[in-house]
Amino acid sequence: MGWITQKTSERVLVCRRLPARFDLSVEAHFPLCRMGRLAHQIRQDMWRALQNLRGFIPIVEVTRARDHLIVRAGGQLNCVAHIAFANERLCALLTDQDLRARWLRFAALKAEKKAC
Numbered sequence: 001m002g003w004i005t006q007k008t009s010e011r012v013l014v015c016r017r018l019p020a021r022f023d024l025s026v027e028a029h030f031p032l033c034r035m036g037r038l039a040h041q042i043r044q045d046m047w048r049a050l051q052n053l054r055g056f057i058p059i060v061e062v063t064r065a066r067d068h069l070i071v072r073a074g075g076q077l078n079c080v081a082h083i084a085f086a087n088e089r090l091c092a093l094l095t096d097q098d099l100r101a102r103w104l105r106f107a108a109l110k111a112e113k114k115a116c
Contacts, residue, residue, distance in 0.1 A: 003043070007036060014039045015059040015075075022059060024087050025074030028094040030104065032069060035062040037107035042073055045099055049089050055079045056086065 006013040012035040013020060030038065039060045046058050055078030063070045073090055077083055093099065 005036065005039075010064045012036050012039045012062045013059070014043050014061075016057050020059045020061075021076045022072070022074050023077045024083050024090070025059075025072050026087065026090040026094055028071045028073075029065075030062075030069045030071055030100070032064075032067065033104055033107040033109055035064065035069060035107075038062055038069065038071065038103055041103040041106050042071060042094075045103075046073055046075075046090065046093060049093050050086055053077075053082055053086055056082075 004013075004015050004018060039062045043058055043060045046060065050056050050058065057076040057078075059073070059075040061072040063072070071094065073094060074086075077086060
């Protein structure tokens, strides 16, 4: 089963199955950048951090606010016993300054090319 990406001008959702269900989620704010690239980078690192968590199905949602992006990372968790652990790991992931810097470099808005 592959990853599903739903895109609009205001929102990007990356998940494994629809409808996406957030049993746990953590929010963070980011400067404006390419939403799809940011969502996929966060999804990859979230998957690596929680891949051994049985029954976890990751979801990343990036929504455009006025002058920033709101990222909601989390997902469906089929085993309620692990919610506190997963929530703690997600908080650590979204606040890790090295990861945030890497994600933002990858998702940086490109300067528009001007015709001569």
